[in-house]
Amino acid sequence: MTILPNLNTEGIKYVGSKLRLIPYIYDIIKELPVVNVLDGFSGTTRVSQMLANNGYKVFSNDISEWSNVFAKAYLLHNNTLKYYNDLLDHLNQIKGYKGWFTEHYGGDENSKGKKPFQIKNTMKLDGIRDEIDNLNLSDIDKSVALTSLILAMDCVDNTLGHYCSYLSGWSKRSYNNIELKIPKLCSKSRKHIVYKEDIFNIINKNYYDLVYFDPPYGSNNDKMPSSRVRYNSYYHIWTSIILNDKPSVFGNANRRMDTKDGLADSVFEDYRKNNDGNFFVLDSIKSLIHNTNAHYILLSYSSSGRVTKDDLLLILNKEGKLLQNKEIDYRTNVMGGQRWTNEWINSTNRTNEYLFLLEK
Numbered sequence: 001m002t003i004l005p006n007l008n009t010e011g012i013k014y015v016g017s018k019l020r021l022i023p024y025i026y027d028i029i030k031e032l033p034v035v036n037v038l039d040g041f042s043g044t045t046r047v048s049q050m051l052a053n054n055g056y057k058v059f060s061n062d063i064s065e066w067s068n069v070f071a072k073a074y075l076l077h078n079n080t081l082k083y084y085n086d087l088l089d090h091l092n093q094i095k096g097y098k099g100w101f102t103e104h105y106g107g108d109e110n111s112k113g114k115k116p117f118q119i120k121n122t123m124k125l126d127g128i129r130d131e132i133d134n135l136n137l138s139d140i141d142k143s144v145a146l147t148s149l150i151l152a153m154d155c156v157d158n159t160l161g162h163y164c165s166y167l168s169g170w171s172k173r174s175y176n177n178i179e180l181k182i183p184k185l186c187s188k189s190r191k192h193i194v195y196k197e198d199i200f201n202i203i204n205k206n207y208y209d210l211v212y213f214d215p216p217y218g219s220n221n222d223k224m225p226s227s228r229v230r231y232n233s234y235y236h237i238w239t240s241i242i243l244n245d246k247p248s249v250f251g252n253a254n255r256r257m258d259t260k261d262g263l264a265d266s267v268f269e270d271y272r273k274n275n276d277g278n279f280f281v282l283d284s285i286k287s288l289i290h291n292t293n294a295h296y297i298l299l300s301y302s303s304s305g306r307v308t309k310d311d312l313l314l315i316l317n318k319e320g321k322l323l324q325n326k327e328i329d330y331r332t333n334v335m336g337g338q339r340w341t342n343e344w345i346n347s348t349n350r351t352n353e354y355l356f357l358l359e360k
């Protein structure tokens, strides 16, 4: 009897999410003699979830707050479903009030949009978020509650999939009421590990059978300002929900101060060139591949990224044996519905996603 793989995953709307690439990734990995797998830039954690549900021991890493919370919930949950059910039932019954989230992110359904959520949902968010702190949960149970809260808010947003600007009308889904549900917690047939580190601190911390790299692509589109492809600014709202630190905010989108341009940039989001005329991100990828302690590396990249396919091939061929080199139509497979600006749409003819498998 053949056992079918479990490729069902769950996650927020996220630029660069590998939701639709998961079957391709699984097809490549399943042929390899690997158990320990590092998902180095785990984002929504969809790839980590798929790996855990198919028997791999997962090391899940991403530098962002939200990804870390998702990974702890999906991979490390350690209470019964009944416990989580009761916890979320309790949270769903909390009364809302006009607090910090409502002040900055709640809009009236009878006036124009330009806010990421309707007031009825931000009021619930204000109430539930305070109650999560009042309950003094363990770190992992708190991560399950926060993941559930973020997934619920993601279902009623008034955005195009990021929080740097908001729709001028109200999206249909923004009229729904939030409801916290138990996240699709993953198999713990192996002991998974979660990190929230810069990738360069992780790549030689252990020996991995395989490492999956899906770094930010930046953009090769000079009409698209660099500040608009930074994950910290795109998803500032999830950071604020997790930290509940009620920070000062700025600009029309009410972004956290610590997401101002130039602060907390990732080297993979750097759009500048060095003195040799090469993009900084090229050096970062070179160093990433070179310093990784693994038998196999599976690298995702996009044809709309800063680094070209030829550059990537040069780097990879220097570091080992290139076993696979797949090109997948990205626009129809992944980008559907995720458009930022007219310039972006009009200046991009075709965008492909690459998957390179390297044996080191």
Ligand SMILES: C[S@@+](CC[C@H](N)C(=O)[O-])C[C@H]1O[C@@H](n2cnc3c(N)ncnc32)[C@H](O)[C@@H]1O
Pocket (backbone or CB within 6 Å): 014, 015, 016, 017, 018, 019, 040, 041, 042, 043, 044, 045, 046, 047, 061, 062, 063, 064, 067, 197, 198, 199, 200, 214, 215, 216, 217, 231, 266, 267, 268
């Ligand atoms: C293309 S996304 C990954 C998407 C993910 N594979 C998914 O399916 O959701 C890139 C991720 O890299 C993370 N990141 C950026 N710089 C990083 C760094 N230096 N170390 C670790 N993670 C980083 C970002 O927070 C972002 O989640």
